[in-house]
């Protein structure tokens with residue numbers, strides 16, 4: 001049996017149509033997008049075309065999109081850039097206990113610089129409460145960062161409510177939309193978000209490329225110093241083939257958004273049905289109303305997740321115990337800790353299954369049966 005890849009929240013295989021566009025760009029577009037000669041202008045056109053597709057996909061203006069090397073850089077740029085730009089107005093920053101490390105550790109860094117960082121707790125489904133945010137919001141709050149959809153449990157946060165709450169306040173609102181981008185309809189015209197980060201490799205695009213949306217009128221202090229690329233907001237020669245690939249990946253996911261959502265929901269149902277048929281005891285971690293369709297986090301009472309992951313890997317099913325950065329380490333997930341309490345059984349016996357393009361119902365059924373056998377073997381030990 002070929003191994004079954006159910007770890008698309010860690011990264012996705014590149015879409016062949018994206019690869020075609022990139023191969024073409026690598027072969028034919030050799031110039032530097034900042035050069036004024038014809039080779040440079042050809043490269044610039046590729047960059048401009050991708051920027052236009054991306055801007056349209058979230059209801060933004062082209063000049064509000066800045067290319068980055070991905071989610072981590074975008075989150076660092078947004079948080080450090082905004083905190084430094086606004087420090088005369090206050091030092092208070094609010095974020096959540098369930099952010100990806102790209103936000104979490106950047107906040108720790110900002111705290112080490114003297115910023116005062118407050119963390120919003122989440123309920124057992126991984127959601128923050130607006131009442132809690134209202135309580136924590138102060139006149140000197142300069143930045144609020146709340147992720148769109150969680151990478152480990154898939155819970156979607158009340159982004160519209162947060163954005164509207166903060167619109168009349170001086171605090172900038174940043175959201176990490178790295179996991180949400182491919183399966184949630186995001187519109188920055190409707191939802192007054194100031195800063196949004198995204199990466200290509202979660203949506204069938206290339207790795208090492210992404211973008212940050214910076215609302216018109218918001219200025220950030222640059223973290224990297226160098227050339228004047230991206231309207232002086234992100235120094236460094238643009239990666240033209242990767243930008244072309246990102247543009248194509250965004251175009252493809254936006255074109256097929258309803259079909260993708262329906263496909264992942266179908267895969268999710270089929271997997272759970274298979275587990276039920278095999279009499280496995282499990283509980284779904286996350287929010288049953290507000291969740292990313294591609295992420296399914298399951299608690300299997302009585303199992304040890306490290307042993308389970310190894311068993312599944314040997315049996316040809318690739319899943320994960322949390323975010324890729326924490327998988328492989330014995331550190332329990334900070335997301336599950338925040339939801340269930342430090343040391344709770346859910347933090348030791350849960351795994352993440354994530355769906356993506358190209359999976360067949362047979363593969364899902366087969367994976368479900370292998371998971372069931374492995375779980376039942378561990379439980380009966």
Ligand SMILES: Cc1ncc(COP(=O)(O)O)c(C=O)c1O
Nearest residue numbers: 070071072100102151178179199
């Ligand atoms: C929610 C979230 N934010 C940020 C990142 C980091 O993105 P990148 O891998 O492009 O640096 C990830 C990647 O796992 C993520 O899931």
